[in-house]
Amino acid sequence: MSSATLREIARRAGVSVDTASRVLNGRNKETWASTRERAERIRRIAAQLDYTPNAAARAMVGKGTHLVGALLRNAPDAPLHYLESYEAILGLDAALDAAGYVLCLVRCSEVPTPGREGSRVFRERMLDGMVVFDSMTDAVMADVERLTPRCVFLDANVWRPENCVQRDERHAGRLAAQGLVDAGCRRLVFLELFEFEGAPHAFAERRQGAASVARKAGLPFEQKPVVFLPGRLAEFAPRLAEMLDGGTGILALTAGLAQFVATVAREAGRTPGRDFALACCDENQGIRLAWPGLSRVTFDRFAMGRQAGEAMVKLLTERRGTPSCRLRGEWVPGTTAVLG
Structure with missing residues (x-):
């Protein structure tokens, strides 16, 4: 296991520890060619030293885990519920990944209830935010929002002025x-x-x-x-x-x-x-x-998921909500809506 530290990487790259940290944790602004070149040099040195960021340490310093949950209705008795949501999950993941967040799938059966402990993501408050899919009971929603207050609702049975993205x-x-x-x-x-x-x-x-x-x-x-x-x-x-x-x-x-x-x-x-x-x-x-x-x-469910992901990033980074929206599909005439 590598014992390389941020300080060692920064020394070899000729940058400050803070700069090395921003690059390796996905928080660096790489607008100019010089900053992109410097970031690549830092990443290259980190790879050579087999450096692995410490998520726990990063959470203590940054007051966050950079983990976002996607709450699904899928449970042991319905493992394949709503497969179409996967397209939206991919879009959601793309938006979160671009902002340096990691997506974690959470089943509704993992939410703590009286008599049920729930999964680690709730017990240890591992999530910075939660994207709620589909339909959840009022009891589940109350527990989720109590444990993870920053929520975005994606194609869910919830409609509020902010942070809801639905298909029309x-x-x-x-x-x-x-x-x-x-x-x-x-x-x-x-x-x-x-x-x-x-x-x-x-x-x-x-x-x-x-x-x-x-x-x-x-x-x-x-x-x-x-x-x-x-x-x-x-x-x-x-x-x-x-x-x-x-x-x-x-x-x-x-x-x-x-x-x-x-x-x-x-x-x-x-x-x-x-x-x-x-x-x-x-x-x-x-x-x-x-x-x-x-x-x-x-x-385009992928685009819907991406939009929800961008709303979550805004909620986490700017502490501001995004106006809710309903997105419209398009008619494909095809060959079956015809009377011969």
Whole structure:
């Protein structure tokens, strides 16, 4: 293990200990060519000496750990919940990393509660801030904000004047429904997931946006909730197949439901874009790559995550909040929101 110190690195580089510290801890402003060259020299010497910064010492000096948590609903009983959030997590991490912060994933089951100790990040107050994803119970939110007061809410069921970044889900619902109306559909069937306590805000807001378009167009609007589990999907499939007629527009809440519709249609000998119209309020990377023709609302979750990360950096470095914002997606016409 290396015994190199900041003082030794500074001596070899011909700079002050403070300058060496700023460079190696990611706090150096490298605006000019001379400062960039000096920083590279310091990093090169540190690498040659196998120098490793001491996080604990840095925390004591700087009054912070430079660790930021991302609180997710994923828990042992739902390890793959909301996989689309990974795109936003990558954007969040990019913004934090650029400012010298490290992202730490925290599951909601790690939050301390009466009778449960919780994880080290809470017991030892390891986090400078927390980015909260998705929907959390009021009790969890109260504990998180008590233990980590500096919070930013990313695509979460929280809306406040500051530090909230959301997708405009009503707008997404309106875009998808309008695509089906423009295709000449005579009725809209909104395929959604059964709501549960603390369900993501997107569930209701996409439906509300779509329903408003149907009302304006004077079209029937039917809600069809689905339990998205293998056995229950199989039970619903025959009912769905009966809806796939020439005048119907199927509006899927999620990309997974759109894929379910396509599977049922194929087994029934029907094709979206020919025998019925299909649109989706959302997408994911798999859809973009494997089914680019799906008529859908596209959205840059990476950019949303980056924006939340920048809000967190501002909150930590300037002690100022960022006005909350809702970001809008765009309609991709595709080939399925068509009546053949």
